Amino acid sequence: MxxxxxxxxxxxxxxxxxxxxxxxxxxxxxxxxxxxxxxxxxxxxxxxxxxxxxxxxxxxxxxxxxxxxxxxxxxxxxxxxxxxxxxxxxxxxxxxxxxxxxxxxxxxxxxxxxxxxxxxxxxxxxxxxxxxxxxxxxxxxxxxxxxxxxxxxxxxMQRDLIAVPEYWTVGQVIDFLRQAGDDVTSDFWEIFVVDPSHKPVGTMRLSLVLRSPRNVLVTDVMKREQTLIPVDMDQEEVALRFQKYALISAAVVDTSGRLVGVVTVDDVVHIIQEEADEDILRLSGAGDGDINDSVREIVSTRLRWLVVNLGTAIIASIVIGFFAGTIEKMVALAILMPIVSALGGNAATQTMAVTVRALATDQLTEANTRRTILKEIRVALINGAAIAFLVGVAAGLYFTNVHLGLVIATAMIGNILVAGLAGVMVPLTLDRMDVDPAVSSPVFVTMTTDVMGFLFFLGLAAATGLTG
The missing domain is CATH 1.25.60.10 (MgtE N-terminal domain-like)
Incomplete structure (x- = not known):
């Protein structure tokens, strides 16, 4: 903008x-x-x-x-x-x-x-x-x-900026700005100070220029600490730096360190919104969807992920097929199966959304990965125990079968624990492989929770002789 x-x-x-x-x-x-x-x-x-x-x-x-x-x-x-x-x-x-x-x-x-x-x-x-x-x-x-x-x-970046040498006085800077007039086409908040090779050595806010006496040297009042943006840095990383350091503008430098442009916060606001929207859309499998896209473009984007989801659903169906005999002996298992997979999927989605966003904002790094995984395990165990108690008691009372209640409660704890681990580990693994976790995580996480949910529930039912 x-x-x-x-x-x-x-x-x-x-x-x-x-x-x-x-x-x-x-x-x-x-x-x-x-x-x-x-x-x-x-x-x-x-x-x-x-x-x-x-x-x-x-x-x-x-x-x-x-x-x-x-x-x-x-x-x-x-x-x-x-x-x-x-x-x-x-x-x-x-x-x-x-x-x-x-x-x-x-x-x-x-x-x-x-x-x-x-x-x-x-x-x-x-x-x-x-x-x-x-x-x-x-x-x-x-x-x-x-x-x-x-x-x-x-x-x-924008090319229009104000750069002055450090040996100038504040008065010279003010005179230069007045003489520049219409040649300065952009609004600006900072004046960049450069050395003879045009490499940035500091900045001056306009408020500082206006408050300083005319005879004071720029080098005596400028702020030497500054955030420099490499010209080839990804725009998402640029936005993260603006957020982290509360920047209004930042100098962009080329590979030799020379000042070539400036990025301002109004442009970064758009980038932050675009990146956030992009992550949300990709997590849902809608790609870079926009309501103004044509029907053909929308179908093309969404259909391929629906086909992938179809493949993962077939894998889950194959697992169910292994226990067809068990299900035939007890109809209650077929009634309760969707509860196990649905709650596991919801738990995984919660963790996955937080993890993908943490990766996108550089909050999840090598230094805190282990701590984050352990934290999600604790959360999953607590949530799993609470949900398992509710579902186990309800199923046991409704079907008047305590054994069934214990089986579904145990399966629920196991699946929610797997969901918590998958919600963290899948995005982390994809990120380490330089694959966008926002795009690929939902498919693998959903498959994991569905397959493991059915495996836990039906496997426990068969192993414990529930239908015997």
Missing amino acids: SDDVQDKDPAPAPREALEDNRLTGAFVDEVTEALAAGDTARVQELAEPLHPADIADLIEQVEPGERQPLAAALGAVLDADVISEMNEVVREQLIDVLDPGQVADVVTQMETDDAVAILEDMDEEDQAEVLRSLPADERAAIEEALSYPEESAGRL
């Missing part, structure tokens, strides 16, 4: 356009009616007072087939600020129908990080044509950004 968008005060919205900071259904209907009637003047009149983020929401909320006509009807109201605020899927759909010249006009109004977000998803041919339409300096900056790995600090 552009800094200038973040600080832009929203103009008064049309009456009843917003309710609780959301567009009302009546307002969206009014816009679509004007669009259907070909009244572009009315469409622009309704949309013009809205904040860019609300105009982006408006485009997202109309029917997919209406988005392109609405974008065309908005005219000059649809500027770079609006496109920067759009949902990524909708923005890609809209960019696809614009010619390279129009895309170039939009890109020239954006900061480098926002421009890169648009160009990186375009076809190579279209991307090259857009780049050819850009001024030489902007083209060079964007091409450099595109040369860095996807989802890296190099893609995320």
Whole structure:
């Protein structure tokens, strides 16, 4: 998101356009009616007072087939600020129908990080044509950004920043800022101090600059401790550093340690949200799902994991098949089996969700892995004992069979213990293998709890002569 968008005060919205900071259904209907009637003047009149983020929401909320006509009807109201605020899927759909010249006009109004977000998803041919339409300096900056790995600090950073030498005085810094004027296109909170080789040696907050006498040297008032971001660092790790050290901005350095850009907190907020959403969606097997994706894309993403789940379900069914004779002798076993597997699955999901999130936020490391595993074992034993008591007593009373109650209680303790271990060990193992635990853990954990749950329950029933 552009800094200038973040600080832009929203103009008064049309009456009843917003309710609780959301567009009302009546307002969206009014816009679509004007669009259907070909009244572009009315469409622009309704949309013009809205904040860019609300105009982006408006485009997202109309029917997919209406988005392109609405974008065309908005005219000059649809500027770079609006496109920067759009949902990524909708923005890609809209960019696809614009010619390279129009895309170039939009890109020239954006900061480098926002421009890169648009160009990186375009076809190579279209991307090259857009780049050819850009001024030489902007083209060079964007091409450099595109040369860095996807989802890296190099893609995320902004090139506009203020850097001064440490031998300057505070007065020289202030004079330099005043003379720079419109050449500084981004808002900033920190001034970076660099040595003669343009390597960062410290920072100065604007508040410090304003409070210091003009004749004081920068080297005497700057803060030497700073968090430097390598240009190839993954954006998730960048976000973790901002969270951990409460950063507002941070210098990005290349492999030689030279200052090449800056990452600001407004960009990181989006990354934190994206990464959290991504983990939640992947844990559910929905991939990178978005409500604006096409039916074909959604089916393609979800179907393959449903097929994998089908395979694990078949394995669980095979285990049940081994005890078909046991089940035939006592119908109560078939009635109680789903309880064992369901509770085990829920217990595993709780542990797995916490573990995956801890791995994503660097809270779970080699130093505390053993302690975490032991803690989950204790939790599983306590929860297993509590649930086993409730289920065992209920089953024993309902079926008037104390033996059955003891069997299901024992099976429940065993399965919840396995669930707790699987919820920790599966994500940990996958993470050590450099496999995304958010994507793969649910399948293996579910299979483990189902298979072991049925094995414990039916195996105990057969071994203890419950059906004899």
